[in-house]
Amino acid sequence: MTRLPARATALVGALMLLAACSGTPEPSAADQRRDVGVQLFQWTWDAIAAECTDTLGPDGYAWVLTSPPQEHIVGEEWWTSYQPVSYRVESRLGTREQYAAMVQTCHDAGVDVWADAVINHMTGQDTPGTGCAGSSYTHYEYPGIWTDADFHHCGLTPNDDIASYQDAAQVQTCELVNLADLATETERVRSTITTYLEDLLSLGIDGFRIDAAKHMPPEDIGAIIAGLPEGTGIAQEVIRGSGEPITPDQYLGNGQVYEFAYAKELQGVLAGSPGLALDLGTSSTWVPSDQAVVFVDNHDTERNGSTLSYVDGDQYALANVLMLAGSYGTPVVYSGYAFSDRDAGPSQDGDGRVLDAACGEDPQDGDWVCQHRWPQIAGMVGWRNVVGDAAxxxxxxxxxxxxxxxxxxxxxxxxxxxxxxxxxxxxxxxxxxxxxxxxxxxxxxxxxxxxxxxxxxxxxxxxxxxxxxxx
The missing domain is CATH 2.60.40.1180 (Golgi alpha-mannosidase II)
Incomplete structure (x- = not known):
């Protein structure tokens, strides 16, 4: 359940007073919907904590999605965070203690916390290495966690990598760009991943974005999350592909699903006839509204160019306005850093630790863009909270x-x-x-x-x- 900060409570009182003075219908609890999330991509735990207190809570954001909190490979690129080495809550973004403190601080500000959970795979490194918290590993051996027997070796393609997204078996048992693919159909793998998710819940988080959900059968995800406490949020990354056998609706039994078609269609209608944005979500082929998570862009799409991004300036801001003004799905605002090299990671110190985010104007490569603070976006978050479920x-x-x-x-x-x-x-x-x-x-x-x-x-x-x- 989303918590209401003091500002939101005061807003309810102000609206009730306004209703009495103006004849506007008095708002009910249902009217005061708070559902907007924000993905603070590659923000440190300390920076997220400060942002919850100073910006996210006061502006009315309901929840924040953190980058993956587990130990990962060492490197400057952004995607190092998506190559787990262990399930220790220790990364270049902060320590376990900092993560727990951030969760408590955000809760105090009325903001729920979700974690990006990378559970489909481990690293894609062919040579042995040491993770950012000191854990050793090879491609298919993770001491104390996994052995070679815990991974798929699909045998369906020459190098075991996915070659065709028209073949469901390849997508769900072969490797995604050489990432060691876990055998999530086995009880040992399932229980180990469940233990990791339970550990994050013990730190107080409220939900999970399931990364690369499309690369796991829905029943495997269902078994992994089955024992989690009731009310744990689940949103699964299932990229919709034309004519592909794996579709988002197959995963609805586990929780919400990211509706990638929304971002792509929104870009098109904004460039042509913005009035058509009112019809987005009405197609029967899309995920039902109450189970859809929608966005203008995310960390993948801003890099592959399949959606709008911060470089589109005014058009990007207008897309966010339309998303937040609409009634389809649960919206997530994206906030990252500027880049020209699509592999580039955030600014780091000499030890490889990411520097705390600092918002400024005219961001250059490595600077934080802080889209969630843009007046058009932050203003619409508050607007959406006020209008609630009104038709x-x-x-x-x-x-x-x-x-x-x-x-x-x-x-x-x-x-x-x-x-x-x-x-x-x-x-x-x-x-x-x-x-x-x-x-x-x-x-x-x-x-x-x-x-x-x-x-x-x-x-x-x-x-x-x-x-x-x-x-």
Whole structure:
């Protein structure tokens, strides 16, 4: 269950007072939905703790996804975090003690914590090595944990690597780019992984992103998580591929699934007709809304170019506005660092420890982009919390612009065009003055009169108003 920080509790009281004064329906507990997650990619545990207190809690984020916390191979690249050496909670992002302290600090700020769980495989290194916490390993031998017998050697391709995603057996038993593939159908492997997840839960975390879930049969994941406490969050990475035999819906029995089609389609409609964004999620071929996790980008897609990313600037911000304004799925905001080399990792010290994130303007390679702090994104997180589950109303679209409301609680306009948008639009917001929650001004006010609002939205920009933001 997501915890409500003091700010959210105060917001409920303020909205109740506003309701009494304006005639707006008094919000119920269901109205006050907090569901937005944020992936703080490669942020240290200390930096996440500070961000929970200073930004995530106050801005209304419900949960934060950390990078994998287990011991991994040594190296500067980002993907070293996704090559486990052991299940010790010790990585270049911090110690076990720092992780536990971060979880408690985030909980105190009203923010749940999820861990990225890498359980499909171990390393992809052909030569022996030592992990970042001192554990020795070879490709198929991990002293005290795994022996060669605990891994798949599929024999379906010349080098045991996946060659065809049209072959389910290859995808789920062969190696993904040489990563030693665990035999998750065996009781020994399952119980060892379950013990690791239970250990993370003992540190207070609330859920898991199951990395590379597509490369494990759904029944294997089901067996691994079966004994976890009721209410443990599960979100599985199952990349949808055209005509492939492995599909996201096969994993719904285990929990939520990342709907990759959403990010790809959102990029397309924003470049063409933003009004079509209102229809995203209505296809019967997509994961049902209550089981879908949606995003504009993540650490993989920003590198392979399959979605928008921070380099797309205004368009990227507008995509996040549309995602957060919509009603399909559970949204996750992504926040990482700038790069030109797709393999480049975050800035590190001489010992290979990642430096704490520091947000600034005009990020260069290695600098933290901090998208979750952008006014358009942070403002929409609060907006989404205010509108809750209110129905979509007052829909309007024309050319490169789209506008809609959420009941009588909020209204948003997105202008993806190259010209200023000026229009008089119908809205169900109660009459009165409202502040644009996406503006950096103290209160860029607009007036609703007789159910109409006059908007002047600059090119490639958005504006949003809700019943909590009044002059």
């Amino acid at each position: 979509r109303v007052d829909e309007w679209s024309e050319g490169d612009a789209v506008a809609f409301g959420r009941g009588e609680r909020g209204f948003v306009v997105v202008n993806a065009g190259d010209d200023e948008l000026r229009a008089d639009l119908a809205t169900s917001l109660p009459d009165g003055d409202y502040c644009d929650v996406l503006s950096t001004d103290d209160c860029a006010a607009s007036t609703v009169r007789d159910g109409m609002i006059t908007v002047a939205v600059p090119p490639r920009a958005a504006q949003a108003w809700d019943v909590s933001a009044r002059p």
